[in-house]
Amino acid sequence: MSTVVISKSAPVVVRPSQPVVKTSGSKIVLSPMDKPIAMMPMTVLLAFEHPIIHHHDTVEAIKRGLAQALVPYYPIAGRLSCDGDLYIDCTGELGVTFVAASANCTMEELMCLVDNQPPDAETAVVQQLAFNCTADDLPHRLLWVQVTTLSCGGFVIGVTWNHGLADGFGVAQILQAVGELARGLPSPSVIPVRLDHNATTQAVSPFTMAVLQLMNSHKASHPDLIKFNNITIPSSLVDRIIRRRTNVNVTVFEAVAAVLWQCRTRAVMKNPEAPAVLLFAVNARKYLGAKDGYYGNCSTMQMATAKSGAVANGDIMDVVGMIRRAKERIPEQLKTGGEVMIGEKLQLNEYESLLYLTSWRNIGFEEVDFGSGKTARVMTYPQRVAVLSMMERSCMPICIMLKATQEGARVMSACVSAHHADAFHHEIANLNVTA
Known part of the structure; x- marks a missing residue:
């Protein structure tokens, strides 16, 4: 097909599904490894070839799993603040920005377009599969999620996060937890840790x-x-x-x-x-x-x-x-x-x-499963803010290896x-x- 149209609903806020117990306190000071890359957005796109089997609505299943995951992963629902030091303010009130979208194409058609469309085009389809951050967005949220359903029943989940929150391994762990809860497990198989002095x-x-x-x-x-x-x-x-x-x-x-x-x-x-x-x-x-x-x-x-x-x-x-x-x-x-x-x-x-x-x-993105099978393909693209901070400022030649x-x-x-x-x-x- 020649044209792919992605229609997005208005963003909503997903908050923890129940009150959280903040055993680690209400503030998490960013570590020396977090600080240099705080305020830098990163995006990962995970493609799934089939719909979620046990739930008639893919978007709602993922949204529910996300809300449940925000209970043990409560820092994600906070925001970055600065009071002499940069820290995550674990208010829980801001939540995660969530967008439901649909595309008038199959997974095969979408992947063909992703592989062949110049990614620097302002309207490139890959850039429509996730939330595009601005500099003003970064202090107010730590995570943005978009689920795009396709005409074949498959879907793509686009996750953008503030790099100060987590690295790629951490985000993969978070998404695995969302997937486990979306599949009906009572709790994530991995107990999350955000403070670790070691x-x-x-x-x-x-x-x-x-x-x-x-x-x-x-x-x-x-x-x-x-x-x-x-x-x-x-x-x-x-x-x-x-x-x-x-x-x-x-x-x-x-x-x-x-x-x-x-x-x-x-x-x-x-x-x-x-x-x-x-x-x-x-x-x-x-x-x-x-x-x-x-x-x-x-x-x-x-x-x-x-x-x-x-x-x-x-x-x-x-x-x-x-x-x-x-x-x-x-x-x-x-x-x-x-x-x-x-x-x-x-x-x-x-x-x-x-x-x-x-x-x-092999950092964990391939193991994510929301109930339709594991990830079929992992993709990414540079957020414009990230490009400004990583490349246009220092002109750093970069390659990103994918599966x-x-x-x-x-x-x-x-x-x-x-x-x-x-x-x-x-x-x-x-x-x-x-x-």
Whole structure:
């Protein structure tokens, strides 16, 4: 079909289904890991191919599960406040903004359009599947939910959240709880924890703080980074890389990260002696001993570094090894702080030097089930406010890894300028032939 029309109802507010017992107090001070990304909206889209079986109204089933989930997850119904420190005011009165919507297409038609429509178009369909935040919205809500039902009975739930509330793992845990309650379970299987001193007091090492400062100060020479678009790293290429290493098990993340880093470096490199840095997000829960059920931000950053020529011209397995060795250094750097003079040491002055990679694979979004089966597809798109804070200010080249399909590993990419876009795609296609 040529045109997809998404009709939205007026937003309503979903509040906890019953009075909550605030065992942790009425204020939750944001941790050092929460604060740098507070006031930054993030969006995840979960697609489900079938309607909810046990309930005739998909929207009402999810709304009911959400209201019940807001009892144990009562901080979500609060707001951000500042009184000498930034904190979640657990009033419970603001609730969650909820929008019911419908689309005049099937899931197959919608996914075809999502895959092929330029995401930078102001009316792109993917941007109509979730609530689009403004800067004024962020202090007054922590979570926004939209459920869009399709003509085939499937549906898409779009969730936008203030990143200061939770990281991706935390939001996946919240949505799993909503799904369990929507399916009729008496309580979530995971007891939520929002205050955890093990996680919040240790999460920011000097190394991580230096990386955050680097991200905030990095100025690109190419502010015209292309908007997010979908690319696929072919399964055949990923499989060949994994099979080539016999003595160490190469992960899908390592293989895809190596392809992106090498191909981008080949496309944009000016000076083979200049530094090339792959910066990637790491879930730090297991390293910091975070309690089960902790849903606040508990991530750190790690980087692999080499000369651009080594990344661009080396064997792909050498690039995989660089990434693996960087991963192996994570526990020690969280413990000791590692190298903190990152910016001065690397002298990152060009956009060619740095690529930021974050993975949304296997963090829990695929396990969400509202009663129609588990998530068929996970998607995202950059909220305009997030783009302003993350990219237009610092021009950070970024890739977001999503769950793979049969065709390959799906990646949302905004890591090259328009001038280098064709070369980047050509390098991926060429590597698929030569690796």
